[in-house]
Amino acid sequence: MKFKKIAGLTATAILGASLLAGCGGGDEASDGKVKLELFSNKSESINTYKDMIKKFEEENPDIDIELNAPPEAETVLKSRLTKNDMPDVMSIGGNATYGELARAGVLKDFSDSEIVDKIQPAYLKMIGKLVGDEKEGVYGIPYATNANAVIYNKAKFEELGVEVPKTWDEFIAIAEKAKAAGETPIYFTLKDAWTAMIPWNSIAANAAPEDFASKKNAGEASFQEDYKDVAEKMLTLLEYGHKDNMGKAYGDGNTAFAKGESVMYLQGNWAIPEIKKANPDIDLGVFAMPVTNDPEQNRLVSGVDVLLTSTEGTKHPEEAQKFIEFMLQEENAKTYIDEQAAFSAVEGVYQEDPVMEGIKTNFETGAITSFPDHYYPAGMGAENLIQEFLIKKDTEKFLNKIDKEWDKVQNR
CATH class of the missing domain: 3.40.190.10 (Periplasmic binding protein-like II)
Structure with a gap:
């Protein structure tokens, strides 16, 4: 997916206790269900996510997921950051903007979560470089690669x-x-x-x-x-x-x-x-x-096209984690890459579309490098x-x- 960078995004613009305390995101609906917002920066995956959400909600009838994938998504995200209105769960690119958000303390640290063990180490290393040495932790879960x-x-x-x-x-x-x-x-x-x-x-x-x-x-x-x-x-x-x-x-x-x-x-x-x-x-x-x-x-x-993360200040951290864990299930991870003609960062999940045969060897031999930009x-x-x-x-x-x-x- 293309990555539209957030112009002028800096740690000082988005960091602050009020930001973490004032996350908009999910809430409890009038019917007693927990409502979570899934924010995505990819228009191509809207239908895939709608199907995934439907399946998740059937398995978790007490949780409603609202998908928000607006045009110029990262510009919208920047505006929401300044208004202390963060989504609960985000599906965003593994780019410099992710690094900025992680350094600013906006994102949950998954270091102690077992789900990190499901991810190919090369892609964890890739997003780690985006955050830098000054802040240790895993602030996003690489999901789909491109x-x-x-x-x-x-x-x-x-x-x-x-x-x-x-x-x-x-x-x-x-x-x-x-x-x-x-x-x-x-x-x-x-x-x-x-x-x-x-x-x-x-x-x-x-x-x-x-x-x-x-x-x-x-x-x-x-x-x-x-x-x-x-x-x-x-x-x-x-x-x-x-x-x-x-x-x-x-x-x-x-x-x-x-x-x-x-x-x-x-x-x-x-x-x-x-x-x-x-x-x-x-x-x-x-x-x-x-x-x-x-x-x-x-x-x-090749790089991290989609990483899943949740906001440090979400009102429903357990439900947000449950959705991310659902997405990482092998069957669901395979569905995503099949529908999106992508590759998976999840261990044991492989892209088998014959169209991709010409670059399969690159993945097998490690003849891969990350996106310079x-x-x-x-x-x-x-x-x-x-x-x-x-x-x-x-x-x-x-x-x-x-x-x-x-x-x-x-x-x-």
């Missing part, structure tokens, strides 16, 4: 006589061949700025230093020094788009790709159900974007800066500007 990938039309690959590329040069050669054949090689949806982060993260995770964020904060790295190759590769990709790269949004792209209007689509696994809704018969494949010319160095970008400062607005760069195409000016924006946010 991957940035190149989604491709298998029929068009066959028509072009090409195979899944293993190097950057092979990838670009396919794009060239598609273009020469009158096809649109890649469908871009850059009207929605966040979609630029799909190729950006894929490239940066493989072409920039893995410890860039910590070095940048220590004054030992910069975008100007370490991201020139990333920026140049982004501009190269843009050459293989369509006539209106900046005028099409995410929904437009899902429909267009489903209709066969491009050979490849740079998106996450979360787009696959949306594409199949538009064309159930499309034959899809996925592969990790090969960013370097050394196949052994190319890794799949999850470690960018919350509120930096990287997606908007990158969108602007792709319009103006001034690499030097862009790298200088993104360095300054990072420093400005960090120094607040």
